[in-house]
Amino acid sequence: MDTQAYSTWLEIDLDAIRSNVRAISRRTHAMVMAVIKANGYGHGALQIARAAIEAGADWCGVARIEEALLLREQGISSEIMVLGYTPPALIPEAIRQGIHVAIYDPQMAKAYLEAAQKAPGRLKAHVKVETGMGRLGMVPEKAAEFLAEYHDHAKLEIDGIFTHFARADEPDVNTTQEQLARFTALLEGLRQRGLLPKTVHTSNSAAIINFPQTYFDMVRPGIALYGLTPSPESPLPSEFRPALTWKARLTSLRLLPPGHGVSYGHQYKTQGEERIGVIPVGYGDGYRRVPGQQALVRGQRVDVVGRVCMDQCMLQLDSVPEARVGDEVVLLGVQGSHRLSAEDLAACWGTINYEVVCGLADRLPRIFLNA
Ligand SMILES: Cc1ncc(COP(=O)(O)O)c(C=O)c1O
Incomplete structure (x- = not known):
């Protein structure tokens, strides 16, 4: 791999993705929907989709129809589902491309079915059930009414039913158990009436780790696919x-x-004579303009000092006199015996690892290892 042409870049090990998908399959014995929204959590949606499918994932899940259409254009032929909103105007294209959409509101279904007249074939859909997330979904009674009315519609093929957990990553299991109880009661009623769609799915990564009773027909891992923990309370198995x-x-x-002042505002001033290095990484790349960040140089942790600029930031290198211009610096990942994790960076930013990786800018070249 030649990285000489790059000043800063991401390396994404597709073997890790494959191995994480297999770990999920072994654990759940369910179909896997690889959640690759937001450019595969910043990792690169197309390559993650390919690797996940090679490792046995049956479905790709995205947030928006644009993401789904791009994957199709790029040759992904697996089942693809849009987990969030799809504008009615794009329903004919969803039908043509065989993309599954979420239906979370009966009014929305009416608009979809009107739009569906413009394309031959049936719209594939999954009914989203509100069980406690307070985001999208029909409450169970509405979902049951909806399925009774539409289960046999000429333009609609209701393939799935799903819900999403709000607190599956927390030690307190009550909310998840309540959500699951509401959902399973609905499923039971639907089963008795012969209205149960064929694919039932609920589990995000945290539920995959903590709640085996949520697996049903398919699981929807996002963060675990990338080898990142759903939350500090839900560490990933080794x-x-x-x-x-x-x-x-x-x-x-x-x-x-x-x-001597370092960077805008001179918030950092050298105490004595100090070795200050520069790396071409800044908030324009998704790094943050906050104090307390660290990097790895020659296998040692060093501090980022002074304000982070748009494209550059400075490192205090007194502890690594052997450092030289051209050295590889690690901002996330392992060097020598040290690791800087997305979780470490998230703690420093006061946020979650999801935001760290989703914020990695498009301009960062992505190099795929073991492609
Ligand atoms: C509906 C839905 N399912 C699954 C996921 C994957 O969640 P996680 O990354 O926590 O595994 C998400 C992500 O937010 C989601 O919105």
Whole structure:
């Protein structure tokens, strides 16, 4: 792999993705919908989709129809589902491309069916049930009414029914159990009336780890696919591994005299003579303009000092006198015996690892290992 042409880049190990998908299949014995919305949680949707499918994932899940259409255009032929809103105007295209949409409101279904007249064939849909997330979905009674009315419609093929957990990553199991109880009661009623769609799915990564009773026909892992933990309270089993490493090259190294300001606002001033390095990474890449971030240089942790700029930031390199311009610096991932995890960076930013990886800018080149 030649990275000489890059100043900062992401390396994504597709073997890690495959191995994480297999770990999920072994654990759940259910079909896997690889959730690859937001450009595969920043990892690169197309390559993640391919790797996940190679490892046995049957479905890809995205948030928006644009993401689904792009995957189709790029040759992904697996089942694809849009988990969120689809504008009625794109329903004919969803039908043509065999993309499954979510229906979470009977009014919306009417608009979809009107739009569906413009394309031959039936719209594939999954009914979304509100069981406690307070986001999208029909309450169970409405979902039952909806299925009774539409289960046999000429333009609608209701393939699935699903719900989403709000707190499956937390030690308190009550909310998840209540959500599951509401959902299973609905399923039972539908089964008795012969209205149960063929694919039932509920589990996000946290539920995959913590609630085996939620697996049903298919699971919907996102964050675990990438080897990242759903939350500090829900660590991943040891067979999962992170796929992503963020690297940069040291582009400048200087000895600054005592009392010298570093970066905008001079919030950092050298105490004595200090070795200050520069890396071409900034908030324009999804790094953050906050204090307390660290990087790995020559296998050692060093501090990012001074304000992070749009495209660059500075490192305090007194502890690594052997550092040289051109050295590889790791911002996320392993170097030597140290790891900087997305979880570490999230803690420093006061957010979650999901936001760290989803915020990785498009301009960062993505290099796929073991493609
Ligand atoms: C409906 C739905 N299912 C599954 C997932 C995957 O969740 P996670 O990344 O926590 O596994 C998401 C992500 O937010 C989602 O919105």
